[in-house]
Every structure is written in C-alpha cells, then in structure tokens.
Amino acid sequence: MKSSHILIVVLCLLLVSILVPTTGFAQSAGDYRSNGTGGGNWGIAATWQRFNGTTWVPASSPPTGSEFATIQSTDSVYFNVAVSISNQLENHGKLGGVGNLTIANGGIYDHSQNNGSIPQATWATGSTCKVTGYVSGSKPNNSNQSFYNFTWDCAGQTSNVDLAMTGNTIGGNFTVNSTGSPTAARVYLTSPGSYASPITINGNVVVTGGQFASNGSGSVPVDTIVVNTLGNISVTGGNFSVSRGSAPDVKWNLHGDFSVTNATLQNSGGNHVNKLIFTGTGTHNVTLTSVTYGTGTSYFTMEVQSGSTVDLGTSVISSSNTGSFILLAGATLATGHASGVSGCIQCTGASNGGGNSFSTAANYTFDGSVAQVTSSLMPTTVNNLTINDTAGVALSQPTTINGVLRLVAGVFDNTIPFTLGPGGSISYEGGSLLVSVKPTADGTIPESFFVDQNYPNPFNPATTVRFGLPHGSFVTVRVFDLLGQEVATLFEGWQNAGVYDLDFDASSLSSGVYFYRIQADKTVDTKRMVLIK
Secondary structure, eight states, X not given: OHHHXXXXXXXXXXXXXXXXXXXXSOOXXXXXXXOSSSEEEXXXXXXXXXXXXXXXXXXXXXXXXXXXXXXXXXXXXXXXXXXXXXXXXEESSEEEOSSOEEEOTTOEEEEOSXXXXXXXXXXXXXXXXXXXXXXXXXXXXXXXXXXXXXXXEOTTOOSOEEOOOSSOEESSOEEEEESSSTTTOOEXXXXXXXXXXXXXXXXXXXXXXXXXXXXXXXXXXXXXXXXXXXXXXXXXXXXXXXXXXXXXXXXXXXXXXXXXXXXXEOOOOTTSOEEEEEOSSEEEEEEEEEEEEOOTTOOOEEEEOTTEEEEOTTOOBOTTOOSOEEEOTTOEEEEOOTTHHHHHBOOOOOSSSSSOEXXXXXXEEEOOSSOEEOOTTSOSEESOEEEEOTTOEEOOSOEEESSEEEEEXXXXXXXXXXXXXXXXXEEESSOEESSEEEEOTTOXXXXXXXXOOOBSSSBSXXXXXXXXXXXXXXXXXXXEOTTSOEEEEEEEEEEOSEXXXXXXXXXXXXXXXXXXXXXXXXXXXXXXXXXXX
C-alpha cells in the first residue's frame, strides 16, 4: 500500500514538472518557452517549444508576443526581429538585442532571475516591468530605464539594492510588494553616487510590503536628491522612507494624497533634512492609521508649500514621530480633530527638520464632525480661517485674521475675540458668529460715526446694537456692568465703512443694567441697556 502511494506521488511530481517546467504558473495550450538547449534568435522557430495542452512540442513558428512566453534559465534569446509583447514575457535566462523589443499596452515583462539584465525596451503606456527573482548581489542591469508601471516583488531578497535611477520617469505606478522578510532588505530608487537629476513618478507609489526609500548610500556627490510623485502614495504594509541614507538631503515632492495603514514611516540622515513635501495646487488628503515611526534619528518630516492644502481629517501625526511639521506661507492645514491643530500635530521635531513651524501667513480650516477648538498651536496671526463644522468651533486665543474668515457651517465661538487685520473680512456662507457683527442689507455708508440704542431694550436674553462707520476703522465693542467691570468683548477687529448690526446673547449674565461701549479708532460712544430675566 505504501509503495503504491509513493508511486502516485512520483507520477504527480513528474506530471507537474512536465506541465510547469520553469514557472510558478500552470501552462495553457499555446504558451511558448525557449528550447532549453541554449536558446537562439527570437524569430526562428527552432528556438522555441510550444505547449499543446498536454506536453511541450517543437514550435512551428516563433511567438508573436501575444502569447505567454518563458525564457528558461539555460537559454539566451536574441531579438533579431521586432517584437511587441502584449501578453507576458517571463525571463529566467538571458535576453539580448537592442531596439527590437516593445512592451505594449497591457504587456508584462517579468524579470524572474537574480541579477542579470532587464532588456532595453520601449515601455508603452500601460506596460509593466516586474522584478520577482532578485535575491542578492548586483542589481539587475538596465534598471534605470524610464518604465511605465514598475513592480518590485522579490520574496527571496536578502540584501539591499538600488536601481541607480537618475532623470528617469515612471509613466504609471511604482509598486513594492516584497523585499524579502519584513526587515531583511530594502529597494532604493537610486544612490547619491548614481543620482544627477530628478526622478519622476507620474502615477502612484504603492507599498504593500517590504522596505522602500529614495536612497540608502551615505556618499555625498550631490547636495540634494529630488523625487517627484504626481499621483498618490499609498502604504498598506512594510516601510516607506523618504531616505534611509546618512546623506544627502532628500526632497520627495508629492502632488497627490498620502495614506499609511499598518505600516512604518522612517527616515535616516543624521543632520541632513529629508522631507515629504506636499506641493502643487489642490487638497492632499492625509490618512494615518496604525502608523509606526522609526525611533531615534528616524524622523519623518512633512512640509506643506504655498498653494497646497493638507487635510488630516481626524488623523494624528503622533509624538512618537521625532520629525517636524512645516506649514509655509500660503499653505493650508485642515483638521477635523476635536483638539484642533494641537490634536492632529503632536510631533515635536526634536530630532530634525527644525521643529514644527506654522506660518502666520498660512491658512487654517476646521471641518470636523464634532465640536472643535482651534488650540494654542494655531498662531495668533493667520491669513484665512475657515469654519466648516456644524458642531461648532471655539477660538482658543485672541487671533488676528489678515485674510478672510469664512463661516461655512456651524457657530464660531468668538467669546475669545478675534481681530480683523486691515485687509481682513468676514464671508457668511452658512455659518455664524456666536458674537456677530454683520452689515445691514442696504449697504449705507453714514456721513459720521454713530451708535444706536440697542433693540429691544429691555431685553431677554438677546439684543441687537447698530452702529455706523464713515470709513474703515478698527472697532472694539465691550460690555460693562454697573461697577465698571468688563463682562464681555463682543467684537474686536477691522471693519470697512458701512452700517453694522451686532447681535448680543446675554444668556450667561444676570438681570441688571449694563453699558455697551463702541470705539472706532479714537471715537467712542457708550449707551445703557437693561437685561430682564
């Protein structure tokens, strides 16, 4: 009985060796493979065998490129004719010939050997170069071409490798699925010794496993390595790094979104500054879920440039990241975190990047779904401030707004007052101020400064005060009790010429006599009002 079982197993293994001699895939009728006796020219039938559905037989004609084809490890095949691969070419051996190979739209070249050479080819839109066989030693030659899609998926990899790219353009996506065991090795786009000009990825960077970075070498023949990604960066496993080298500086410019889930963000570089830079116009959605940051000098610094908006949602850049968050003039930070800016930005920049920096000429947006505060980490001077939270946003400290206060949704609690700078304004787009000043409908500009009696008066608990400005002025509106103690600041900031209504809700005050004092530049008027509850 045992002998018969062994015989069956042996027969099965023999059948598998016949059906799948060199690849990890089941063969289909019509597939090609090189002859296994040394290869030859592509355009000669004798170079090839073809699978008839049961076994391999001598081919009657060479492959056209529309079939699945395999180069066996013992063979060398030369492109003596023009070949366009629209299916898949899997290479375990050698390919030669220059200028005769095109990987067409939908076509795949699979480099299934350790080291060796990726063929020089025309990589059409929609084509893919996959490297699946690298283990260690020299990098695959010709890996610095301008591919369309490029995939690195080397489960057996044991040593770091750089692709020696410089000035190359990846027309589509750059994907890293594996670089061996989780901490075994890394794949780099380049090294300082190879780099001379920017590397551009027009599509997305996708990391599902392994370790991926721009470079890892510490030699410094260049001042800065620049990588441009016009699509998104999505990391769902493994380790993504702007740089894992001690030098030089690296700038990784990102035009799209940044999403990291169950993965590690890590940089190296000693005193060198390596930045993920959000650039270009539009909004970059940043999603950080279950992120681990490298420790010590493994900081991860992010910078937002003018014209770009980073929307962190409720994501947090945690204090375990020793890198910095830098918001430049003209840039925008949006957050839905209940604790505002200090809730979403918890890193300190202790290791490198110069520390957190929030420009007073930057813009800030609060667009959460729960009540938010702006926090003391938001500067006391900002450009534009947008309130778009139906649950409300409270100002945490006196703030000067030099641009536009956009009230899109919800109530902006300005009990702690804000000041409108000389060019500042308020745009009512569906939201409101807790303590509000708004122009009257007729747009009248008075000949002189005036303050009307509040109406109604007496009131409970709300009333309105109207005042007029003959010219733009810095206005303060304060309320005092009978003892002369200030009980509320209703408004403080710049207003253009016009007539304004100020709504005052006195729900928190006791019944009694109060005085409201309105000052426009050096002109002051005070009136009495009565609260009856």
